Amino acid sequence: MTGGTKTTAPRSGAVAGALLCLCLTALGAVGCTRVGPSVDGTVDLAPPGDDALELTYLGTGGWIMSHGDDQILTAPLFSNPGFFQTGLWTISADTSEIDRWMSGYDVRNARVILSGHAHYDHLMDVPHVAKRYATNARILGNRTAANTLSAWSGVEDRVESIEEYVGDQETVGTWLRYGDVRIMPLRSRHAPHFDGYTLYQGSVDHPLEREPRYASEWLDGNTLAYLIDFLDAADSVAFRIYYQDAVVAPPYGFAPDALIEVRPVDVAIFVPATFDQVDWHPEAFVANLQPKRVLLGHWEDFFVPVHAETRSIFLSDIRHFEKRLERVFAGDVWRPEIGTVFRFPR
Numbered sequence: 107m108t109g110g111t112k113t114t115a116p117r118s119g120a121v122a123g124a125l126l127c128l129c130l131t132a133l134g135a136v137g138c139t140r141v142g143p144s145v146d147g148t149v150d151l152a153p154p155g156d157d158a159l160e161l162t163y164l165g166t167g168g169w170i171m172s173h174g175d176d177q178i179l180t181a182p183l184f185s186n187p188g189f190f191q192t193g194l195w196t197i198s199a200d201t202s203e204i205d206r207w208m209s210g211y212d213v214r215n216a217r218v219i220l221s222g223h224a225h226y227d228h229l230m231d232v233p234h235v236a237k238r239y240a241t242n243a244r245i246l247g248n249r250t251a252a253n254t255l256s257a258w259s260g261v262e263d264r265v266e267s268i269e270e271y272v273g274d275q276e277t278v279g280t281w282l283r284y285g286d287v288r289i290m291p292l293r294s295r296h297a298p299h300f301d302g303y304t305l306y307q308g309s310v311d312h313p314l315e316r317e318p319r320y321a322s323e324w325l326d327g328n329t330l331a332y333l334i335d336f337l338d339a340a341d342s343v344a345f346r347i348y349y350q351d352a353v354v355a356p357p358y359g360f361a362p363d364a365l366i367e368v369r370p371v372d373v374a375i376f377v378p379a380t381f382d383q384v385d386w387h388p389e390a391f392v393a394n395l396q397p398k399r400v401l402l403g404h405w406e407d408f409f410v411p412v413h414a415e416t417r418s419i420f421l422s423d424i425r426h427f428e429k430r431l432e433r434v435f436a437g438d439v440w441r442p443e444i445g446t447v448f449r450f451p452r
């Protein structure tokens with residue numbers, strides 16, 4: 107580990123790997139979780155030329171969000187190192203795999219790349235995406251993310267910790283404005299991965315002296331969720347999005363009640379993977395955010411290549427999550443395949 111790094115994580119990739127392998131062994135008898143059908147292609151609910159919000163799912167935590175000329179990204183992962191490699195050996199960004207997927211999208215004008223926490227699946231591919239594709243984007247995340255993407259990354263001047271601006275259920279945080287998009291970080295947490303155990307937990311308090319090599323060196327830091335407003339010409343909210351990239355036990359991860367009372371969320375993006383490690387996810391979030399529509403991200407197995415047949419992450423019963431969601435939410439819910447595009451009307 108690099109000097110200056112404080113961590114409660116396993117001190118080597120091998121230890122974390124052994125834990126992961128134990129977990130896999132325990133789950134081996136169960137096999138991959140079966141889930142209901144996902145959605146693919148384009149879900150276009152907005153009339154042509156209408157004032158629409160466009161959302162493209164890139165897999166794991168990754169989305170492209172666009173409204174008019176304003177565009178932002180949430181941190182994608184395409185490298186998908188295999189399960190045993192992630193647990194036992196070194197991992198790094200697979201730039202040819204990133205190129206294969208990102209070259210299909212024009213994100214040159216993306217204003218920011220948002221990351222909720224600094225685990226490898228939410229940060230490792232970000233430097234290449236930022237240097238090659240989202241070349242004008244600021245990279246926003248927690249303090250650990252800013253310290254992890256230090257000089258080695260080539261994007262250290264573009265990374266900002268926005269932890270200090272957090273809001274929560276009781277407190278309206280600070281809006282950060284980028285063009286006609288404003289973003290508020292929300293105080294959140296990271297649910298355990300299995301059996302109460304959270305992998306790669308800890309903070310990086312000083313800039314890393316070199317690139318992380320093991321998954322266990324990508325520590326989460328203080329997890330953030332986000333409220334994202336796309337504004338119209340009159341500075342009114344055209345679309346309000348809630349984004350989380352990790353399951354969290356409520357009321358952590360909540361948006362301020364005072365904001366939601368005035369303007370509920372148009373689209374809430376929830377993470378189903380490992381939802382059963384906490385209570386009342388997703389029910390409490392539906393109550394807090396009052397979303398019009400719900401999208402599920404970070405639901406698929408990211409230990410296999412992106413082009414492999416999509417299957418659910420083995421740690422969670424996604425269908426059970428969807429059933430619980432259906433009980434408290436009557437609106438539309440989609441669980442997209444990678445590349446699915448949504449167009450929603452105002």
Ligand SMILES: [Zn+2]
Nearest residue numbers: 223225296352
């Ligand atoms: Zn994580």
